[in-house]
Amino acid sequence: MSRSFLATLALMIVVLAGLPMIAGLFGLVQATLFISMAVLALSQGFIWGYGGIMSFGQSAFFGLGGYAYAIAAIDLGESTLPLALAILVPTLFAALLGYFMFYGRISDAYVGVITLTVTVILFNVANSTAGDAWRIGQAALGGFNGIPSVPPLNVPGQPDNQLSPAALYGVAAVLLVMVYALLRGLLATKFGRVVVAIRENETRAMLLGYDPRLYKTITFAIGGGIAGLAGCLFTNWGGFVSPTVFGLQQAAQVIIFVLLGGLGTLIGPILGAVAVQYLIIAIGTQQTFNANLILGIVLLAFVLLIPRGVLPSLGLLAERIAARPAPDPAPAAVEARP
């Protein structure tokens, strides 16, 4: 385990653990929203910054996770399985979509358009599910209005012991730390190194015997699962889920989280998510035009003002990744494995 990882982890834990002492209940509830956005940003940051997969539709998996949780929680009355489903359903869907895209030699830009299209398809479908005919078990999909009164997470095995908002914050915080740690750990394994290598030069990775299609599909699936988890947290935060989770604005926000926070790191997207979400709230969510206008200007400024563009910056940031304790060529150094 590298020193910078432990330091970042420690800092994260300190901040998250310390927050309840300085923030009131309202602050903790807000923080839960920030955390769900941070987890979503991590999914995008992972597959894009490290995997080189330019997905414009992480909101698709975010929404699938939210809806899967909502429907399952209403139908099953207990929240443990729904939480698992919120991760599994998007993962499977992402694996399928990934297989479809990456084994089809579709170029990078097309990945963006296709994932965008998928999230639009899901948005349209979710929007048109109004009326009683659209039910899964007891859960009415609700069309444009979505699914209200979604039962929050409960202590596993005790359906009546539902989490209070403060406890929900605690769970969300723990999950954020876990996802971050897991991703960092994953990146240090052979799998993670190959994923980064593929992003650096797919041809060379292929010529070294690695199948990029497989690695990309798995990476994309993992990203889907993490986004789904974020969706579950989001649904818990709001107590409801609606088609906007699939929407274009949500999709754009994720990209901005990562761009702003720093493509090519894990902590960057987390910070970007918090900053942007805070910005949106500060301006006031009722006046959506302001959010749109500002998001638009931010995106524009970012793309224009980074003179070498977003992608070459990836290279610079990759150096930062590379500078992290790499496999030490001297045999004396022993890398402790987590």
Added chain:
Amino acid sequence: MTGVPLLEARGVSMRFGGVTAVDTVDFGLGERELRCLIGPNGAGKSTFFKMLTGQLRPTAGRVLFRGRDITGARPHEIARLAVGIKTQVPNVFNGLSVAENVFVAARRGKSARQARAMVDQVLTRLGLAEIARRIVGQLAHGQRQWVEIGTVLAQEPELILLDEPAAGMTHEEVVRTSELIREINRAQALIVVEHDMQFIRMIARTVTVFNRGRILIEDDVERVLTHQAVRDVYLGKKAA
């Protein structure tokens, strides 16, 4: 050449639309043989090379590795058969360090510890140990070529395919590369596509000359380089 050839191409052709880049070529390489492929521009040697590496699928004919049909196999499958490939334009991981480049290569099929040992070995052998931590994208062209060769060696292939390994190198680097290739050839077979005649002279034994998609002549290096038809072809005259 006795026994089952290490690598064999039987009647391979490559057509792009109306253009036949490679025309019914038969080719064989023995264990631990070093073969150079030369020919003027557009002769088809790079296209032929790509058919061996899996980057192009032959429109006709078969490619066999140790008797096993690898025609149209994907590059990563061919690499897994212990074939190492260095492309014409260096394909390296520009954002990673020299050591990391070789580590990713070494890691396949080995544990992290074994891979690290291999990285040491390769870097020492290639004289790259001093720049192990440098980011490859910032290195000079010649060094990048060596890093690429390093990634190839790290997988301990039985057959190594090199496309213009001396391109863009200084004279000293060329000499060093030729020594390296001769050293590698003690244990492994190599096919080298090259333009640099000086370099060819340093390393070649048997040379295959391509012209207009076919093999013009395949013989000992001295005989080939003094052959009138070969000179004609390089000077643009009609080949006999």
Added chain:
Amino acid sequence: MLAALIGFNVLTSIAELLLLVIGLGMIYGLMRIINLAHGEFLMLGAYATVVSAHAGVNLWVAMLIIAPLFVGLFGLLVERTLIRFLYGRMIDTMLATWGLSLGLIGLVTSIFGTTVRGVSAPLGSFAIGPYNASLYSVFTIIVALLTVLGLFVLLRATKFGLIVRATMQNPEMAAALGVPPGRVYMATFGLGAALTGLAGGVIAPVSGVAPGMGAAYVARAFITVLGGGAATITGSTLASTLFGTIDQVVTFWTTPVFGQVALLLFAVVMIRMLPQGITGRFFRRSI
């Protein structure tokens, strides 16, 4: 007679889709730019129409002249101030135009608010057997046809078209021949924008006009252009025909929403099989 009605609806669907994508197809086909603000160009055309119509301008003029002119000029501005710095950087262009899209939605919302506006569709209806069909749809079909033909003639038979095609194929050569590539790019982007503005004007009477209206068309437009492939006119036409038919046929059996879903799904699958689009495999040399 039902078949005739369905056929007519299919034609209308194709025409609408074609109008929707022809400008985008021009920008993508000739310049390889993925303009994610496409929906907002459409929206601007619709607003230009509605605002001028409400200000007393004749509706036809508003639709067919003011809308394309306004959006075309805006397109010129966008190209000069934004796009031209990002040539060759496809992902960055996508991100920048996405930012532009959000910004435009925000701007229009600030000026006009979010209430849906509109103008009523002129022309009334006519009969296909026992069924009613809209004469406005006939108008749409005619406009689509004329636009495609006009563009074809422009690109094929005029000096301007030749310059555009030459520059797109080989900018250095064109420059060596005295053609300023920058100007050509600007004109092409402006023309593509104008065509999209026209589409926005034409759909304004049959669609609610709101700042976010573009979003409903963006995915469909993109996937149609990608499905069509590199050839601007042929690709857009073929893809629109194929996808428009599927959309309408599925809509006939279910709902418009599912019609769209079917279109998108089919397109995604088709692109998987034809990664270069239809004209990547067939009719390769066409415009």
